[in-house]
Amino acid sequence: MAAAVAQLRRIGLPRLIVHLSVLAIVLLWLFPTLGIFISALRDKDQLAVSGWWTALSTAHRTEVARLADPATQKQEGNLYVIAGNVWEAGDARTIDSFGTRIQEPSAVKAGETADLGEGETLQVNADGSYRYAKPEAFDGSRGRRIYLTVTTPPEFTFDNYRTVLNSEGIGRAFINSLTVAIPATIIPILVAAFAAYALSWMRFAGRTLMIAMVVGLIVVPLQMSLIPLLRMYNEIGTIFGVPSKTYAGIWLAHTAFGMPLAIYLLRNYMVGLPKEIIESARVDGASDFEIFVKIVLPLSFPALASFAIFQFLWVWNDLLVAMVFLGTTKDQIVLTGNLNALLGSRGGNWEILTASAFITIIVPLIVFFALQRYLVRGLLAGSVKGG
Template identity: 55%
Template structure:
């Protein structure tokens, strides 16, 4: 009974976490107007919308326009008119086929397929607006992804994000491996204090330390003559923020290894470096992979640290910054936001699926000790 309850709770948690991703994915293929009219869960069913249409000017000879259709310019050929009206207060007061009379003279009728007829012998009906309710078929399109992928500079920003994320993952992972081994299996004064410091540093907010870190880096740059805005500074920043978590995870994994195995290696004449490289490191690869997944996703999706250390220049702008600029230039185009989100998570998803079998094993390493 308890196991079934746990399975049900896990399934519910997975569903809650998955639904927003599914909604974002469906939204990325939807039309802008339908996104504004209904939720993503209605993407595969007809949508009811109310719209306005400006009547063309009156014909010069007969005063009657016949056969012009709303379908060509408004309904895009995939909808049906469910009602129409001549005031915004009653946009569907008339059924399709009925005749509506304007207060200043003239009549209009709209059929279900969108064709309308205007009779304007008074000279006042032309140019007025009519309102109509439309039942539109679902519209899914790849145009959102075409717009996002075709944005100027997107390829360069993708490479910039890779140039940030890959070194920012490898550098702290390498340093943390050595530090974790020392804290797990080497005896020296102050080891317990260092372990406590690592745990405390995990709680330091990034926003609190970012500006002092940038000031320190700029001062060092002036002293040693290197650029203030560079990838090196960004790598060092991400390394500093990622090291506490990396050391914590790897130390737990290394501490969980059997002590008899380490002692047997020492009795065979192996030194610390040999034990680390040939015994400990291969057994802690799952924990290392687990940290690498989290660090890569964090650095790939980062915008704040990248803007602080690289700036908003076009040649150094990361992918998240490029997509933000794209949304800024297009206003409230939420379909571009959804498509851009899935473009930006393509690389993290590849890393996650490649290393997912190590992820849970790495995060649980050392828990039983």
């Protein structure tokens, strides 16, 4: 105990609070992602009745079954008997108990014989086999309804992913999203890097005003500029005979929407680079383009990676801009659009929706974990001193 208290004192209360807060945030993000992944691997019947956190435990639930029709009865001595199995061949479920009334679905243990009165008996075994007997012939056209308490072992399958990838058009939408997201991430980085260098290290009239305009544009809602941008794009397309729904259009749209934040982040980073390096390069006769390409860009990689994460995630998860500038046809619809369609057509099929959702987050997770070590460095650089 004393050692633990000493360790806490060495860590310090503020740092301990920070560590616990970070851990809580990580868990808040981890559990939903883990839940989607596990749910997408579960059998649809188990997913419908229990949560993902019970995936590794045996499930118990009450089910309704019917015995065979009276037409299948056979006479054995003085008894008329209906025999069979409530399960189909290969069913791995186990019956714990059974009953003939909904109020008592587990009145009799599996394997025991229930006395139903007047010589009528029913025996249901754990494997689903049963023997229903009575001294008089069975009448009616339907078999008797019984209630079963069933034990179901955990069951996992890749059928949900196969269904999504092969039948729901997700594969094509996945390619469409990559076609949109990769250029829409690279183009604004290239353009914003040149602008950020100019606003950081080149002296010209109106530079301060342009920096203020960039900061102001960050807070402009996308919805306010969407319609004017679309009208301007359509007018230019009409003049030059360019189709309205093209990949080039959505690339330019995402570039326009992402440019203010890109310039702001990169400029904050570049302005904090050592001034002596830039001045030494100029003394040696290097042009601004050479300084930008050979010195500034390599040193600015953390900031470039930080913005690449933000831009890629935003474009990949976008639905509004994709629907407006690209459309919703089968050859052009992106992953978010396809998943939105599934919410309408397969709203009750949670196994299909969870598999679709996890497929959509695979690429963002790969991008984030590949570049996350640069994220904090890129965001914090330039936050203390600037020019």
